[in-house]
Amino acid sequence: MFSRSQINLPPQEPGYPLLGNVGFKPEIPVILNLWQKHGDLFTLNMFGQTIIVVCGHQTLDEILVKSGKHSSEHPVVYGYTENFESSGILGAYGQVWCIQRKFVQDTLQHIDSGNSDLESRAAIEVLDFIKNAENVGGQPFNIDELIKTSHYNIVSSLIFGKRFEAGDATLKRLVELVYEATLNVPDQGLLSFFEWMKYLPGDWFKVRRQRYLINEILKILQKMVDEHKKIPEKPNSTDFIYSFFKEQERRKKDNEDLAGFKDRDLLLMGYGFLFGGIGVIQALQWSALYLMHYPEVVSRMQKEIEKNVGNNRSPTMADKQRLPFCQAVMYEVLRTASVICVTPAHVLTSDLLINGYNLQKDSWILPALCTVNMDSSIFKEPETFNPDRFIKEDGQVFGFEKVNTSFSMGPRNCLGQRLAEIEMFLLITALVQNFDIENEADTPLPSLEGTYKGAHITTPYKVCLKKRVQYSSRMSARLRIHQRFPNTRI
Numbered sequence: 001m002f003s004r005s006q007i008n009l010p011p012q013e014p015g016y017p018l019l020g021n022v023g024f025k026p027e028i029p030v031i032l033n034l035w036q037k038h039g040d041l042f043t044l045n046m047f048g049q050t051i052i053v054v055c056g057h058q059t060l061d062e063i064l065v066k067s068g069k070h071s072s073e074h075p076v077v078y079g080y081t082e083n084f085e086s087s088g089i090l091g092a093y094g095q096v097w098c099i100q101r102k103f104v105q106d107t108l109q110h111i112d113s114g115n116s117d118l119e120s121r122a123a124i125e126v127l128d129f130i131k132n133a134e135n136v137g138g139q140p141f142n143i144d145e146l147i148k149t150s151h152y153n154i155v156s157s158l159i160f161g162k163r164f165e166a167g168d169a170t171l172k173r174l175v176e177l178v179y180e181a182t183l184n185v186p187d188q189g190l191l192s193f194f195e196w197m198k199y200l201p202g203d204w205f206k207v208r209r210q211r212y213l214i215n216e217i218l219k220i221l222q223k224m225v226d227e228h229k230k231i232p233e234k235p236n237s238t239d240f241i242y243s244f245f246k247e248q249e250r251r252k253k254d255n256e257d258l259a260g261f262k263d264r265d266l267l268l269m270g271y272g273f274l275f276g277g278i279g280v281i282q283a284l285q286w287s288a289l290y291l292m293h294y295p296e297v298v299s300r301m302q303k304e305i306e307k308n309v310g311n312n313r314s315p316t317m318a319d320k321q322r323l324p325f326c327q328a329v330m331y332e333v334l335r336t337a338s339v340i341c342v343t344p345a346h347v348l349t350s351d352l353l354i355n356g357y358n359l360q361k362d363s364w365i366l367p368a369l370c371t372v373n374m375d376s377s378i379f380k381e382p383e384t385f386n387p388d389r390f391i392k393e394d395g396q397v398f399g400f401e402k403v404n405t406s407f408s409m410g411p412r413n414c415l416g417q418r419l420a421e422i423e424m425f426l427l428i429t430a431l432v433q434n435f436d437i438e439n440e441a442d443t444p445l446p447s448l449e450g451t452y453k454g455a456h457i458t459t460p461y462k463v464c465l466k467k468r469v470q471y472s473s474r475m476s477a478r479l480r481i482h483q484r485f486p487n488t489r490i
Contacts, residue, residue: 010041010052010357020045026342027452031055031368040371041357047193050363051345055371057378057402062354064367064410070350071365072411073097077192079185079344082207083214087265088272089415096260100269103247103261104415111158111238112418119317121157122423125150126314126430128166133435133465140440140462147284147427148175151277154423159270160224161239174220178274179281181213186454214271221270225263240270273416278455279339279407280420285458286337286450287330287428290385291437292463293445297387301326301432302468315429317422324397326429328390330421331400334373336385339455341370343408370456372405435465 013034015021021044024030031053034042040059044051054063063071073093074080084091092100112118129150133143152175157163164171184206191198191205198207228241244266251258291298308322309315320327346365351358359365374382379389379402392398407414414420431437439445446461 007358007360008356009050010043010355010359011038012043012045013038015045018047020047020049021051022046025452026366026368028338028341028370028374028456031341031370032374035368035371039355041355041359044366049193050360051366052348052359052363053342053366053368055368057372057375057405059355060367060369060372060405060409063352063359063365064346064408064412067352067354068410070352071346071348073347073349074412075192075345075347075364078195078198079188079192082191082198083181083185083188083210084272085264085268087260087268089269090272090275091268092260100260100265101411101415103244104269107240107243108158108415108419110243111240118158118419119422119426121154121163122419122426123314123316124157124163125154125423126426128153129427130314130430130434132166133431134467136465138464138466140464142460143288143463143465144281144285144458144460145175147288148179148281150427151281151284151423152178152274154419155273155277157239158419159221159240159273161228161237161242170220174217174274177213177217177220178277181210181217182275182278183453184210184213186452217271217274218267221267225266240273241266244269276414276416278457279414280416280423282339282455282457283334283337283420283424284427286339287333287424288431288437288463289446289448289458289461290333290336291329291428291432292439292461293448294385295437297329298432298437301329301429305429305433309429309433311433315426315433317425319429320425323429324391324395325387326432327397327400327425328387330424330428331390331397331403332385332387333424334406335379335382335403336373337450337456338370338373338406339457340406340408341368341452341456343367343369343412346412367408369405369408372402378402431465434468436468438464438466440464 013021013024024044024046034053035055040054040056042053044053054060076086076093080086080091080093086092087096087100089097089101089104129146132146149171153163153171156171156174188205188207188210198205203209225241228245233242233245244261248258248261251261304323304325305315309319315323343366346367348359348361348363348365351361353359372378376382390397390400404417407417407420440462447459450456450458
C-alpha cells in the first residue's frame with residue numbers, strides 16, 4: 001500500500017465538483033485527444049470513483065498482461081450482477097470466473113479439433129449468406145440483418161449442436177432479442193454508481209425492458225437445454241450443452257463444488273456467448289462499408305482470389321496463406337474500425353507502479369484499445385485506410401500482431417478470437433469473390449464515422465451486391481463441405 005507521501009497519480013482530467021468527469025464519452029476521438037494531452041495514463045473521477053484510462057501498446061501490456069493477475073477482475077456492479085448474475089465468461093469474477101473460463105476455453109478447443117470444427121460451422125453459414133445476398137438481386141439493402149443472422153447461427157451451432165434453417169422463427173427472434181439487449185447496456189452505465197436509480201418511476205435506464213429481453217433469451221436457451229436432456233448424446237457430438245452436462249456430472253461424481261456449474265450457470269454462459277457477438281458483427285458491417293468506399297481494394301482482392309483459388313469454390317482457411325492481401329484487408333478493417341475502442345472496466349486488486357505513477361488498489365481501469373490501432377509510431381498515417389501497410393516487399397503479410405489487441409489483452413482477452421477471425425476471413429473473401437460491392441445509385445457514400453453504443457458501430461447504410469461469378473452448383477458446394485465435415489448438418 002502506498003503512503004500519502006508516495007502517491008503520484010497519473011494526470012487527472014479536470015471535472016465538475018462532486019460529479020467529476022461525468023461527461024466523459026469513451027469514443028475514439030475523445031480518447032485520442034486525451035491520450036495526446038496526458039500520455040499513456042490519465043485519471044478520471046466519477047462520483048468519487050477513481051478511473052485510470054490506459055493507452056498505448058506497451059502500457060496496456062504492462063497492466064493487462066504482465067500485471068494481469070492484479071488487473072483481470074471486473075467491478076462488482078449493476079451491469080455484471082444484474083444482467084449476467086455474476087456468471088459466465090462476461091459476468092463471473094474470482095474463482096468462478098477462472099474455472100468457467102478454463103472450461104469454455106477447453107470446450108472450444110475440443111470442438112475445433114473435431115470433424116464439425118469451427119471452420120465447417122462458419123462455412124455453411126457463408127454459403128447461406130451468399131445465397132441470400134443473391135436473392136436480393138443487386139438491389140440496395142441493409143446487409144446487417146444477413147450478418148447478424150449468419151453470426152448467431154454459427155454461435156447457435158456451437159451452443160445447441162445444430163443450426164437453424166433460413167427463415168426459422170426462433171433464430172429470427174433470438175437475433176432481435178440479443179442485439180437489442182447488447183445495445184441497451186451502455187444506457188445503464190449510471191447504475192454502476194447509483195443502482196438505486198433503477199427503482200425510479202418509468203423505465204429511464206431500460207431496466208424492465210432489459211430484464212424482459214434477457215428472460216426471453218434464457219427461455220430459448222432453456223428450451224434447447226430441455227431438448228438435450230431428452231435426447232442421449234450421440235458419439236462424437238460437439239456442442240456446448242452436452243459438454244456442460246458432462247462437466248457437471250464429473251463434478252458431482254468427484255464431490256467437487258458445483259459453483260459456476262449449476263443449471264442456471266449453463267443458461268448464463270450461453271447468453272454470454274450470444275452477447276459477445278457484437279464485435280465480429282460490427283467488424284463485418286465495417287468490412288462491407290469500407291469495401292464500398294474502396295472499389296480498388298475489392299478489385300485487388302478479386303484478382304488475388306481468382307489467381308490462387310479460382311471461382312469454382314469458396315476460399316477456405318487452407319487458402320489463407322495464398323491470399324495475403326485479403327488477410328491485410330481484414331486486419332486493416334479491425335484496425336481502422338476499432339469496434340471495441342474501450343473495454344468494460346477492470347478493477348485493480350493490488351497497488352501497481354507503472355510508468356512512474358502509482359495506481360491504487362480498487363481503482364477502475366479502462367483499457368483504451370483504440371490507441372494501439374491509431375498509434376502513428378506503429379502505423380504510419382493511422383487515419384488512412386491502407387491494407388498495404390501489412391504487406392512486405394515479398395508480398396507476405398507482416399506486422400498484424402498489434403491489431404490483435406482489438407480482441408483485448410491478458411487473462412480477459414476474447415475467447416472467441418479464433419472463431420471471429422475464421423468468420424471474417426471466410427465471409428469477406430466469399431463476398432468479394434461473388435459480388436461487386438457498390439453504393440446505392442444517386443446517393444452519397446455512407447459515412448465512415450460511425451456512432452458509439454458501447455462499441456464503435458456503423459451508422460445504418462444500404463449496399464448493392466452485384467453478382468459477378470456463378471458457381472457450378474450451390475448443392476455441389478454443400479456436398480464438398482459434407483465430404484470434408486461429415487458430421488455437419490447442411
